[in-house]
Amino acid sequence: MLNRLMKALSGKSQSRGIVYAVLSYLLWGILPLYWKALKQINADEILASRITWSFVFLLLIMIIIGGLKDLKQVISTPKTLIGVFLGSLLISANWFIYIWAVNCNHVIETSLGYYINPLFTVLLGVTVLHERIDRWQITSLGLALLGVLIITFQYGQIPWIALSLAISFGLYGLVKKLSNLSSIIGLTMETMMITPLALGYMVYKQVEGTSSLSALPLNIWILVVMTGVITATPLLLFAQAAKCVPLSTLGFIQYLSPSIGLLLGIFLFKESFTRVDLISFGLIWLALGTYSFSRKEFINSLHKKRLIRFS
Template sequence: MVNANKQGVIAAFGAYLLWGLLPVYFKWIADTGALEILAHRVVWSVIFLAIIASIVKEWRQVWRALSDWKTLKWLMGSSAFIALNWLVFIWAVNDGRILETSLGYYINPIINCFLAMLLLGERMRPIQWLAFALAFVGVSIQIFQVGYLPWVTLVLALSFGGYGIIKKKRPVEARVGLFVETLLMLPLAIGYLGYLFHSGDMVFGQSTSATWLLPLAGVLTAVPLLLFTAAANRMPFTVLSFFQYVAPSMTFLLAILVYGETLSVSMLLTFACIWTGLVFYSIDSLRRANSARRSDHG
């Protein structure tokens, strides 16, 4: 059991480390448009996941998901949410707005609780309401101080939250689900790449760095998910959930220390509100997990 937990910690840290380093990868191919990067991410993810499905013999599960109309409808929705999330993230990183992406993933756990209350009928506990109120204050600071809605932050948090809600409503094994979701995006991705090729605007094949690096998109999409799945099977989900702060913390540090983004006073106040809310949220989650563990042993 201890061995499994240790493996789970290594897998979880590996998953969130790779997610946290994604901005570096997208910066390397910043001369490629966000839509072209997204299209390549879909195409190479399908290829990589098809290889994985063949190795672990998952084609029957893939076909079952594709042939069940109810499941397929839910996967169409999750595919749309994750495509929007990927596109906005890629664009924001290459537009020098990594801090806003970091903020979006920091508030995601709090947004998830709120969406679960609205859409799944779950109740928010008082401390969760406090965390949500602090997140709301943080976003409001941006609106009043900067003068515009922090849409990158909100779109990332809401799209990933919506993606999670669909996964909860219609659970499909993570690897199979991602494979079907990218398969559903594939016709649009190929169509867009065909348009770029025909118009002569495709960066792939013209830029040496992009030609070598774009195929890595499939690996960098699937491998963190495989590690996350391995971690989820080896450690309590409550413990795993604390690792979700690794990726936004890494992007926060990358934005300031590597890419020279400015942390304004208003942005610092926003982060302070979010971090305070997350402290309350995490303490509450840990306390409830300990209570549940004592009840099980009692």
Template sequence: MTPLRLGYLYGLGAYLLWGIFPLYFKLLRPTGPVEILAHRVVWSVVFVALLLGAMRNIGFLRRLGRRPRALAGIGAAATLIGLNWFTYIYGVNSDRVVETALGYFINPLVVVLLGVVVLRERLRRVQWIALGVGALAVAVLTIDYGRLPYLALVLAFSFGGYSLVKKQLGLPAAEGLFVESAMLILPALAYLGWLTSSGEATFGHVSAGHTTLLVLSGAATAVPLLLFAGAANRLPLTSLGMLQYVAPVLQLACGVLIFHEPMPPARLAGFALVWLALIIFTADAVRQTRQTRRARRAHLAATSPDALPAPR
């Protein structure tokens, strides 16, 4: 199998798993969002530690300990991904799956906005148009909801900020996830200990299947991230960008078709504006990538030895 085809399989696997997360988290009821988050952190550390041990790659911790700036960056990433996980779990278990799907639809636009604000990147006119349409969509949805769609915005900005920090750190997926989760494990263990001592913990008190699902939340967290890392190393950025819409489409389908959440006309219009912004943004990215490739091929052809005049 070619690396490109393997990359597509990895990417599709990651986004399919992320797309059916609402079904998984619904099965964890009656556990509350904070308890689910705590278990997700603890079992992620356990799962990734076992994985790194099997890969014999624990030595990276010593190297990382000599990089205080990297540790500070990982702390910021841990805070952002913890906020993202909690918001998503809360959204799913409070019957707002459609709004969580909206967050991941607008996430690419937020990433572009962060590039402008934080990295001082310059946008093309078409990209500004896409951002403008996305802002109009948020305004329409605010009118529909009677409030800002804050769950969607928190998800989009927390994951966008997390992606920005991760890009600057450049850590491999397994190692990065291990350290991020390890930074959150003390408050997670403290919270689980408090729940257990007060008799309010659900772990081990609902059913064997429920307990197993809580334990498997670590693997459910790590596996899509590892698949995504495998895809990112093999696919062009535009291909990876196109695949990212698989997850929110599936999440939206779960919310509307399986959990029967309402989708009134005004809300549908807001989503349609988001999709229009994404179409504009993606079409521009594909066009720009093709132009860059053509320019690179023309440059290589012009500078290759065969293109030089023969010596006299």
């Protein structure tokens, strides 16, 4: 059964990979709505809960599809474990930096980080994987870089938090790209490696009497448990997209997530949006448009999937 599932999920077609990438970034884009519902819980315990329940969710999937034998086989391979361990460190660091930054009122810098991240991803694709980019991609990269520089200039200092977020997730994408593991097995192993620490931390907070998870209403506890599902699902889609799509292409699709966050911030959370912000984000959107509509393969793949129609 596992082989059939992997065959269905792991097709190498670029069009399928683009669909996976778009879905993953759509889910990440609306994720702030979920964390708003859990605002009464401390950020460190939200992180520990995400890790623990993600592992539980993924392990259940592995049991259902009969993939435990494959998991045991991978665990017995030392070289593979090194890559998995590196991936678990990178994604844990990314989550920790993000939650810490939000708690310390550095939301603007975290947003900047997820706009810088695609640029770093494209850079990794070109320098490490030797992926080729054409003049349209170079033009798009220049426009996006200009937009990010304007935001950075407006911020007024070196955005260390943003750079840390961009680098940690960019390197995580590279690790997933180089991995020979299926997305389900890779993510199960990553969460398995850090779950003991997360679970131990939650137990420590309970024993110490400082846990914000105590005495939560049932509806909030359900949301806490579901953090595993909402965390693992976009990561599964992203891991599969990284195997099907060039890293440089994946980098540009990644702008979808912070753009959704931008719309939520303006129209739902009523955050301020200055003229400088409009210029910066406008350049980034222009970069996306230039890149997307100049790529015949991208347009053709969407047309075949009937995601868009031409009159």
